[in-house]
Amino acid sequence: MNQDTMHIGMIMDKFPSLSETFILNHIVGLIDAGHEVTIFARPPPVKFPTVHPHVAQFRLMDRVRYLPHQELSIRNVLHIPYTVVRSIGRRGSGRCLNFARYGWGALRFRALHSLEYFRDVPFDLLHCHYASIGWAFAAYRDVFNVPFVTSFHGDHYGSFGKDGRWLLSGLFRHGDAFVANSEFTRSELLRLGCAAEKIRVIPAMVTDAGTHFTEPDLTRRPIRLLTVARLHRSKGIEVAIRAMRILADRGIQATYRIVGDGPDRDRLAALVKELKLTDVVSFLGWMNQTQVYGQYRESDLFILPSIVGPNGANEAQGLVIQEAQLHGVVAVGSHIGGVPESLDFGAAGRTFAAGNPQALADCIGDLLARPDTVRALAVRAEQYVREKYTRGPVMKRTLDLYAELLDRRKAITRQPSAA
Numbered sequence: 001m002n003q004d005t006m007h008i009g010m011i012m013d014k015f016p017s018l019s020e021t022f023i024l025n026h027i028v029g030l031i032d033a034g035h036e037v038t039i040f041a042r043p044p045p046v047k048f049p050t051v052h053p054h055v056a057q058f059r060l061m062d063r064v065r066y067l068p069h070q071e072l073s074i075r076n077v078l079h080i081p082y083t084v085v086r087s088i089g090r091r092g093s094g095r096c097l098n099f100a101r102y103g104w105g106a107l108r109f110r111a112l113h114s115l116e117y118f119r120d121v122p123f124d125l126l127h128c129h130y131a132s133i134g135w136a137f138a139a140y141r142d143v144f145n146v147p148f149v150t151s152f153h154g155d156h157y158g159s160f161g162k163d164g165r166w167l168l169s170g171l172f173r174h175g176d177a178f179v180a181n182s183e184f185t186r187s188e189l190l191r192l193g194c195a196a197e198k199i200r201v202i203p204a205m206v207t208d209a210g211t212h213f214t215e216p217d218l219t220r221r222p223i224r225l226l227t228v229a230r231l232h233r234s235k236g237i238e239v240a241i242r243a244m245r246i247l248a249d250r251g252i253q254a255t256y257r258i259v260g261d262g263p264d265r266d267r268l269a270a271l272v273k274e275l276k277l278t279d280v281v282s283f284l285g286w287m288n289q290t291q292v293y294g295q296y297r298e299s300d301l302f303i304l305p306s307i308v309g310p311n312g313a314n315e316a317q318g319l320v321i322q323e324a325q326l327h328g329v330v331a332v333g334s335h336i337g338g339v340p341e342s343l344d345f346g347a348a349g350r351t352f353a354a355g356n357p358q359a360l361a362d363c364i365g366d367l368l369a370r371p372d373t374v375r376a377l378a379v380r381a382e383q384y385v386r387e388k389y390t391r392g393p394v395m396k397r398t399l400d401l402y403a404e405l406l407d408r409r410k411a412i413t414r415q416p417s418a419a
Contacts, residue, residue, distance in 0.1 A: 024052055024060075105137075111143075138170060149179060178199050206319055208386070208391070218374055225299065226256075226303070234313055256281045296329050314337035316338045325385045326382060332349065332352060
């Protein structure tokens with residue numbers, strides 16, 4: 001395939017979303033490379049008071065088509081007969097309902113409800129972010145006769161639970177490629193029944209624009225610790241807060257800032273008060289990428305204390321680790337999922353036993369006692385991120401995948417039909 005402009009249809013859950021910078025970086029990377037992107041999503045449930053600067057800089061709202069009726073609600077179920085009758089005779093409507101071929105995701109009716117919003121967009125390839133999106137829109141691969149790619153992020157493959165192999169079988173059978181953001185995610189896709197030849201390991205991209213590497217100095221006090229995460233139980237913020245109590249009891253002066261928000265905010269704030277850490281722990285709420293990068297520059301260590309969720313969900317990559325590393329901030333993460341890989345298996349950071357505040361406090365204390373080790377970790381971490389996670393290497397893998405799929409599709413269409 002030559003380097004002509006590609007038209008990519010990007011299907012996701014909602015847009016814009018402050019917690020999904022990896023998708024935003026993907027879109028901006030494609031646009032900067034000279035390709036066209038149309039975003040298909042639902043509006044965020046609430047309007048964020050702030051959005052990432054790239055949304056305005058690249059006029060991304062002009063590229064969005066908001067899709068209707070994406071939730072499996074009583075109202076939408078009652079609306080299904082009308083939608084089916086209205087769709088009779090329209091190209092592709094039958095495929096959208098063919099759950100026997102494309103899997104049970106077709107019965108979410110999201111593909112059928114949204115069909116008309118895709119018809120006049122001249123895309124060459126469809127790329128879905130999250131398993132639940134690919135699962136629901138798998139029929140579009142044949143409706144529009146274009147390559148169909150699904151990226152698996154975070155714990156969303158775990159959201160299908162023990163029935164994942166069965167529920168995802170239609171998507172795995174008919175999708176053209178599946179992007180795993182780490183070797184850990186690749187192993188999960190294999191476990192769920194995805195064919196190895198369809199999997200490509202392409203990490204979520206971190207942007208290095210606006211980053212400033214500063215050699216760490218852990219001799220100052222108080223030591224400044226940072227977490228950037230959605231406030232959900234699976235992120236293990238409680239573990240880090242309890243570790244802060246242990247550090248304080250050891251006489252180590254430290255502050256702990258938490259960027260993000262979510263359903264666990266009130267419970268965590270109550271825990272901080274209970275442990276008498278209100279002068280130590282600060283909740284900063286949602287921030288855009290520029291603001292978050294400012295927080296990295298003011299931090300000494302980064303903590304990602306995620307735990308394994310109740311359905312086996314796991315931290316697949318931890319993009320915030322790479323963001324911290326680009327600023328010279330050494331990361332400490334739970335030894336689960338793809339986190340060890342993000343830390344180059346100990347060469348670019350440290351891991352501790354997930355869910356164990358004592359182990360986290362010990363790990364932080366050990367780093368504070370070894371400033372030369374910390375500086376070496378920071379230098380290796382920045383090099384590791386630039387080699388593997390920044391726009392250059394990630395976009396090369398992505399565009400190579402797209403080119404391979406489009407060339408394959410062209411070769412198939414050129415084949416003479418059987419006599």
